[in-house]
Amino acid sequence: MKNIISKKDVEYVAKLSRLKLREDEIPKFTHQLNTILEYIKKLNEVDTSKTEPTLQVVPLVNVRRKDVQVLSSTVEDVLKNAPDKERGYFKVPPIIE
Numbered sequence: 001m002k003n004i005i006s007k008k009d010v011e012y013v014a015k016l017s018r019l020k021l022r023e024d025e026i027p028k029f030t031h032q033l034n035t036i037l038e039y040i041k042k043l044n045e046v047d048t049s050k051t052e053p054t055l056q057v058v059p060l061v062n063v064r065r066k067d068v069q070v071l072s073s074t075v076e077d078v079l080k081n082a083p084d085k086e087r088g089y090f091k092v093p094p095i096i097e
Contacts, residue, residue, distance in 0.1 A: 001056075003030070003034050004034055004036065004037045004038075005030055005034050006030070006034040007026055007027070007030055009030075010026050010030045010033065011026065012027075014026075029072050075088050
């Protein structure tokens with residue numbers, strides 16, 4: 001495996017990311033990043049010319065309840081317990097003078 005990412009690259013990215021890496025972690029991350037890039041290189045070799053682009057790999061299904069029409073409360077029922085009402089509305093004290 002040819003190293004694409006160097007120790008210097010890992011230190012630079014760690015600095016940009018504001019990560020403090022110990023000296024023993026740098027070779028580990030260098031190896032891991034190189035392994036990832038090698039895998040991506042293999043994926044780029046796959047012929048996808050006959051594959052249609054897709055936005056979702058699994059089908060999306062909307063789960064919705066049935067739209068059932070039900071009777072709502074009447075104005076009289078809603079205003080039955082109102083402390084003060086006027087012409088079919090709740091009457092409240094004015095807030096703007």
